[in-house]
Amino acid sequence: MAADSSAVEIGEDRSLLLVDDDEAFLKRLAKAMEKRGFAVETAGSVAAGTAIATARPPAFAVVDLRLEDGNGLDVVERLRETRPDARVVVLTGYGAIATAVAAVKIGATDYLSKPADATDITNALLAREEELPPPPENPMSADRVRWEHIQRVYELCDRNVSETARRLNMHRRTLQRILAKRSPK
Incomplete structure (x- = not known):
């Protein structure tokens, strides 16, 4: 998979952890990310996501902020402990500046509000750290x-x-x- 000037390649380690309690969304996103070359593992809860982050820390992760059994930032923190170089995108339907700041402070690479499609997520995961993201299509009023x-x-x-x-x-x-x-x- 060739990279353009604004993205990095997936690399040798293509492992991707998806954590979301919306099962239908999780399955669709997993399928889309597999088509993009990732080796996907899914979790539907904080407990399952933390267990995977501990046992098999992935190179990439997409974590929903609000899960039925707690806060997705717990998974991000655990992943940062076990794999500091992991690229993590926090995804949520409850977009707020305070939670975005908290996510980035504990080590998330980016923060996206739902609905985000697989292309947005892939771009966030593979964006070069030194480059600024493109301006949003629909900025906040x-x-x-x-x-x-x-x-x-x-x-x-x-x-x-x-x-x-x-x-x-x-x-x-x-x-x-x-x-x-x-x-x-």
């Missing part, structure tokens, strides 16, 4: 960026509305109305 910031501060304040409002310098009731609404697109 200004309203969404504001909402993400408010959510991050709210989480950092342990979901305390009064403390969050004080730190954001806004009225508590205004903050409550913002928090009660769905996230903007």
